[in-house]
Amino acid sequence: MPHQQQSRPVRRLIIAGGGTAGWMAAAALSRTLGKVLDIKLVESDDIGTVGVGEATIPSLAQFHRLIDIDERDFMAATQATFKLGISFENWRARGHDYIHAFGSTGTDHWTAGFHHFWQKGREAGIAADYGDYCLEHKAARALRFGHLPDDGLVYAYHLDASRYARYLRRYAEHFGIERIEGKIADVQRDPANGNVAALVLDSGRRLEGDLFLDCTGFRSLLLGQTMGVPYDDWSQWLFNDSAIAVQTESVGPAVPYTRAIAHDWGWQWRIPLQHRTGNGMVFSSRFVDDDTARAALLANLEGKPLTEPRVIRFTPGQRQQVWAGNVIGLGLASGFLEPIESTSIHLIQRSIVRLLQLFPTEGIEPADVAEFNTQAADDIRTIRDFIILHYKVTERDDTPYWRAARDMAVPPSLQHRLDLFGGSGRVFRSQNELFSENSWVQVMLGQGLIPRTQHHTAHVMPERELAAFLDGIRTGIDRTVAQMPGHQAYVERYCPGGKP
Structure with a gap:
């Protein structure tokens, strides 16, 4: 028998809520599907946004390239600066700091990562600090920045989240999206299948749709309250609320x-x-x-x-489904992780790209919904584990908070990574994970987890050859950084935002 379609074709898309999540979705969807979709966004000027997501990761630059946003224009409009990483101060121990930098560190061998060779050199007294072999790390320490040929410097942005939402609104409206001012007074469901049929505004206006994006923040008006999707609480590992x-x-x-x-x-x-x-x-x-x-x-x-x-x-965690019926939660409506690694905007972006890849043009298919939810769950769980790492692996025992973090039992998925790296220095990850092997290595080393052994390939290289290998990398990075302008001067020349 032929497969039966589960719903009508999607021609009317309603975005409930603005802010970063709503307007990122509006921008991407209007730019790519605006000619075949009727897209409306409902928001109220009387409802504020959380608006603290001001640090990003490099994937945002990729998102902007996908939808043809000009970098200078965006940075000037949002008063943005460049970001090469995150400085973690007092995490491993009081007075200790390290930088989790973007980009790569050193040069890997096909059998083993660079950190194996670095650790061997460290034991022999011929290696500098691990960060000295990372271009982004050294540029950050030197307060320098510059666009390099072939995207040779990996970077992200610091931005004004409120200005970013306004910037994306202008962009989306250029591609025909309709913004409707008003508060959602009621959500009406289709009695036949339980899907959302329409939003009723406080003005009495009724907005029917085929697909709804819930960007209502922590309220999760559509996904949580209306569709009743339960929330998984992760506060047993992430204490901050x-x-x-x-x-x-x-x-x-x-x-x-x-x-x-x-x-x-x-x-x-x-x-x-x-x-x-x-x-x-x-x-x-x-x-x-x-x-x-x-x-x-x-x-x-x-x-x-x-x-x-x-x-x-806030409560750290995620809805058990991000897509339920004809409702997809974006941003805070679907879950929340504290902003320690600046992943909030990335998770919004990932869901938008995923929706475009799985867009239900001819009707919502259960297999597509299941795939969307599986990928979304994998995304946030690996990020969750990466964040827990910052608390679990620490030498701090000076307060009840840090002792509780150090002594807690962590998810098996994270414990496996810790055991693997602590024993042999190995890092294995799935292809689509956000954080690279280098990110895991930087944070594990930075927090004080030192592997007991190195890969045998590192032991084969003679010490003189290893010293030349390490010095060559470090010297090349130092030469490049020395030629970069200061970050402040570069921003003032490249994308001045003027007065607020």
Whole structure:
């Protein structure tokens, strides 16, 4: 028997909510499918957004290239700066810091990663710090930046999230998307199949659709409340459930990296933009109260506060399905992980690209929905494990928070990676994982997990040859970095954003 189609063709797409998630979806979908879809986005100026996702990872530059967004134009409009990695301060131990940089480190052998050769050289006293063999790391430390031939420098952005949403709105409206101002007063379902049939606004207007994107933030109005998709809580591994955000005046040149500064019960972010600095404290209410966290944040700011600190509550985890019926959750509506590795915008982007690849033009098929949900779950679980790594592997035992993190049992998937690397220095990952082998190595080494042995290939290379190999890499990187301009000067010349 021929396979029976599960729903009508998708011709009307409704995006519920704006913000970064809603307008990223609007931009990509209008640019690619705007000629064959009727796309509407509903948002209310009276409903604020979380708006702290101001640090990104390199995949955003790829997303912009896919939909033909001009980098200079985007950076000027969002007061953006460049980002080469994240500086982790006081995570492994008080007074210790390392940078998780983008790009690659050293040169791999086909049998073993570069870190095996580096560790062998370290034991022989002929290797410098691991970061000295990474171009992005050395450029970040030197506060330098430049576009290199053949995309030779891997980078991301620090951006103003509110300005980014407005920028994408103008972009999407150019391709014909209709923005509707209003609050959603009711969600009507089709009694025949339980799918969402229409959104009813507080004005009384009724918006029918074939496919709905839930971008309503933590409320998860469509996916969680209407479709009733349960939420998996991951707070047994990720203790933090609160954040306080505040903006400050810029002081000094913008550094080309995000700062993540560990405290006794959480951590603080510092994100430099052209016109201001984004700051925040992520913490666990089990270990500290709001007032203490707020006081610690305000005492550790650089520059005059421009906004009142505001507290944001969250539960780390994900909906058990990201696509249910004819509803797809994007961004906070589908799940949340703290912004320690700047993955929030990436997860939105991944879901948008996945939707375009699996778009149900002629009707929603169960196999497509299942594939979408499997990929989404794999994405966020591997990122979850990577984030847990920062807490589990630490030498800190000076506060109850850090002792609890160090002593907790972690997901088996992460424990396997830790055992593998701690024993033999090996890192195996699936093809579509976000974080590269180099990312895992940088953070595991940075947090203090040192492999007990190296791959035999590293032992075969004579010490003199190994020294020449390591010196050649480091010298080449130093030469390139020395020719780069300062990051602040480069931004001012390349994409000045003007006054806010």
